[in-house]
Amino acid sequence: xxxxxxxxxxxxxxxALVVYPERIEHNIQEMLQIAGSADRLWPHVKTHKMSAIxxxxxxxxxxxxKCATTSxxxxxAREGVNKILLAHQPSVEKAKTLLSAQQKFSSTEFSxxxxxxxxxxxxxxxxxxxxxxxxxxIDINNGMNxxxxxxxxxxxxxxxxxxxxxxxxxGLHVYDGHIRDHDLNQRIANCQDHFKTVEALIAxxxxxxxxxxxxITGGSPSFMPHALRQxxxxxxxxxLLWDLGYQKIWAESxxxxxxxxxxxxxxKPAPSIYCFxxxxxxxxxxxxxxxxSIFGFEDAQHIGQSEEHLILKTTSPIDCKVGDLFYAVxxxxxxxxxKYNAAYVCREHEVKEVWPIEARDYLIHPPL
Numbered sequence: 313x314x315x316x317x318x319x320x321x322x323x324x325x326x327x328a329l330v331v332y333p334e335r336i337e338h339n340i341q342e343m344l345q346i347a348g349s350a351d352r353l354w355p356h357v358k359t360h361k362m363s364a365i366x367x368x369x370x371x372x373x374x375x376x377x378k379c380a381t382t383s384x385x386x387x388x389a390r391e392g393v394n395k396i397l398l399a400h401q402p403s404v405e406k407a408k409t410l411l412s413a414q415q416k417f418s419s420t421e422f423s424x425x426x427x428x429x430x431x432x433x434x435x436x437x438x439x440x441x442x443x444x445x446x447x448x449x450i451d452i453n454n455g456m457n458x459x460x461x462x463x464x465x466x467x468x469x470x471x472x473x474x475x476x477x478x479x480x481x482x483g484l485h486v487y488d489g490h491i492r493d494h495d496l497n498q499r500i501a502n503c504q505d506h507f508k509t510v511e512a513l514i515a516x517x518x519x520x521x522x523x524x525x526x527x528i529t530g531g532s533p534s535f536m537p538h539a540l541r542q543x544x545x546x547x548x549x550x551x552l553l554w555d556l557g558y559q560k561i562w563a564e565s566x567x568x569x570x571x572x573x574x575x576x577x578x579x580k581p582a583p584s585i586y587c588f589x590x591x592x593x594x595x596x597x598x599x600x601x602x603x604x605s606i607f608g609f610e611d612a613q614h615i616g617q618s619e620e621h622l623i624l625k626t627t628s629p630i631d632c633k634v635g636d637l638f639y640a641v642x643x644x645x646x647x648x649x650x651k652y653n654a655a656y657v658c659r660e661h662e663v664k665e666v667w668p669i670e671a672r673d674y675l676i677h678p679p680l
Contacts, residue, residue: 326637450484556641
């Protein structure tokens with residue numbers, strides 16, 4: 313059998329997400345190899361949103377985690393991790409949830425991002441009201457232009473944080489997701505070039521304030537380039553499950569695809585036309601088609617997708633029948649995982665348990 317195939321597949325529901333723990337553990341080991349140590353890793357959980365995968369990382373010594381939502385944050389807190397960074401600058405309701413979690417889970421150190429004075433004033437007010445000290449990472453925009461403050465303006469924000477009795481300067485957070493060169497050497501060169509303004513900011517803080525600056529850098533595409541630095545944390549996320557999109561960017565990566573989608577052929581409406589139960593509701597659809605590659609249909613043309621259906625066309629007929637189960641690797645795994653509330657767990661070609669995807673929801677109920 314191929315590595316991904318599952319025995320007794322007729323008992324499985326579709327569409328469904330399936331994860332392969334042995335491959336996840338391989339990916340964790342490769343992350344550790346690139347980073348050099350578990351202490352240097354500050355991985356993101358937005359890709360998988362599962363406490364079971366957090367537990368696998370904790371077994372390998374990883375104690376710090378990054379998240380994007382308050383649901384992910386609470387999932388991590390319940391797992392008892394040492395440090396949590398809410399890497400999505402919170403508005404008032406999320407900031408209150410963050411501070412309430414800090415009170416409830418006192419053994420965990422919480423922090424978040426800040427890139428402007430208005431948010432800083434909000435954090436200062438709420439920290440004062442909660443009688444807590446809130447660590448803030450200054451979110452740096454070094455070219456992605458999605459969030460963050462440009463390095464040339466960040467020293468003013470740093471000074472305001474330092475002067476606050478209720479806030480603590482944690483360090484700089486630099487996410488350069490815009491650097492996606494397929495050639496590794498070019499990706500390393502571009503990463504270094506875009507980091508020059510950050511280095512100037514660090515030098516100013518260290519020279520004028522006599523303070524060492526902690527750094528959280530990069531994501532999955534720039535994981536390797538930032539690993540070549542020293543004294544910085546690394547925060548990849550997709551490396552845990554991997555997907556087709558990042559595999560095309562980083563073709564020589566050591567990571568294995570560790571999550572697939574189960575899908576069934578549900579109709580053959582015309583010669584060489586095949587319909588699968590893999591619509592928008594089961595697969596991330598924010599990018600152009602093809603959004604997935606189905607094993608056995610790698611060369612097929614993707615001609616249509618709707619809420620519940622994916623339509624493929626082949627140049628010649630493929631030997632299959634309605635009801636057959638197929639395995640698909642998505643182009644983008646992170647928002648695909650969020651489509652499901654649980655995942656089959658495949659070990660040695662058998663499914664014997666299901667892992668809940670606890671942190672897929674935005675609404676926390678009951679609230680803290």
